[in-house]
Amino acid sequence: MGQVTATAERTIAAPADTVRALVADYTDTRPKILTEAYRDYAVTEGGTGAGTVARWKLQATSKRVRDVVATVTEPKPGTIVETDANSSMVTTWTVTEAGEGSTVRIETTWQGAGGIGGFFEKTFAPGGLKRIYDGVLDNLEKVAKA
Numbered sequence: 216m217g218q219v220t221a222t223a224e225r226t227i228a229a230p231a232d233t234v235r236a237l238v239a240d241y242t243d244t245r246p247k248i249l250t251e252a253y254r255d256y257a258v259t260e261g262g263t264g265a266g267t268v269a270r271w272k273l274q275a276t277s278k279r280v281r282d283v284v285a286t287v288t289e290p291k292p293g294t295i296v297e298t299d300a301n302s303s304m305v306t307t308w309t310v311t312e313a314g315e316g317s318t319v320r321i322e323t324t325w326q327g328a329g330g331i332g333g334f335f336e337k338t339f340a341p342g343g344l345k346r347i348y349d350g351v352l353d354n355l356e357k358v359a360k361a
Contacts, residue, residue, distance in 0.1 A: 217326070223348035224320040229359035231317035235293055235310045237359055238319065239264040248354035252347045265289040269297075275344065319355065321348045 227234055237244045242262035249256060254272045261267035267287040274280050283304070285297035295308040304325040311318050323344060 218324055219326075220322065220324045221344035221348070222320065222322045223345045223352060224318060225349075225352040225356065226313050226316055226318050227352075227356045227359050228316040229356075230315075231293065231310055231312040234317045234319060234355070234359055237355060238308050238310055239287075239289070239295055241267045241269050241287070244355075244358060245269070247358055248351050250347060250350035250354065252350070259284075261287070264295065273347075275347070319352060321351070323348075 237248075240263055241258050246256055249271070252274050254274065256271040257269065259268045259270060265288050268284065269287070270282075270284045272280055272282055281299075281304070282301055284300040285306070286300065288296045288298070290296060293310045297306040297308075299305070302325060304323060306321065306323040309320045309322075311320075
């Protein structure tokens with residue numbers, strides 16, 4: 216069983232403070248930026264930044280669905296960490312200044328399966344999750360520019 220990491224990154228032509236606020240808004244913005252890979256999204260505690268608890272189902276493949284219950288922390292300005300209570304999955308959103316815009320990076324890590332299943336997971340899951348995150352970043356960019 217080894218660690219698996221999936222990453223997506225995008226530069227968005229909007230101020231970092233604006234994008235940080237959008238990323239931290241689990242009540243209004245998050246439902247607007249999630250793709251069809253996410254279902255049953257709900258905020259169960261809080262709604263903005265640290266202390267928020269949200270849940271959703273992530274349909275990574277036709278057969279692979281994760282039931283996520285994420286608790287949000289903000290270890291430093293511009294960094295939002297979602298820790299899943301149901302697995303080892305941790306997703307970190309980092310928003311930094313990039314010229315007159317901002318760079319948004321989404322990185323998810325988890326402990327993968329062992330054996331041949333783990334080999335395939337480590338080989339194919341990061342690309343699949345990156346595609347999902349690229350769609351989320353597309354939507355975030357649209358909301359940030361609106």
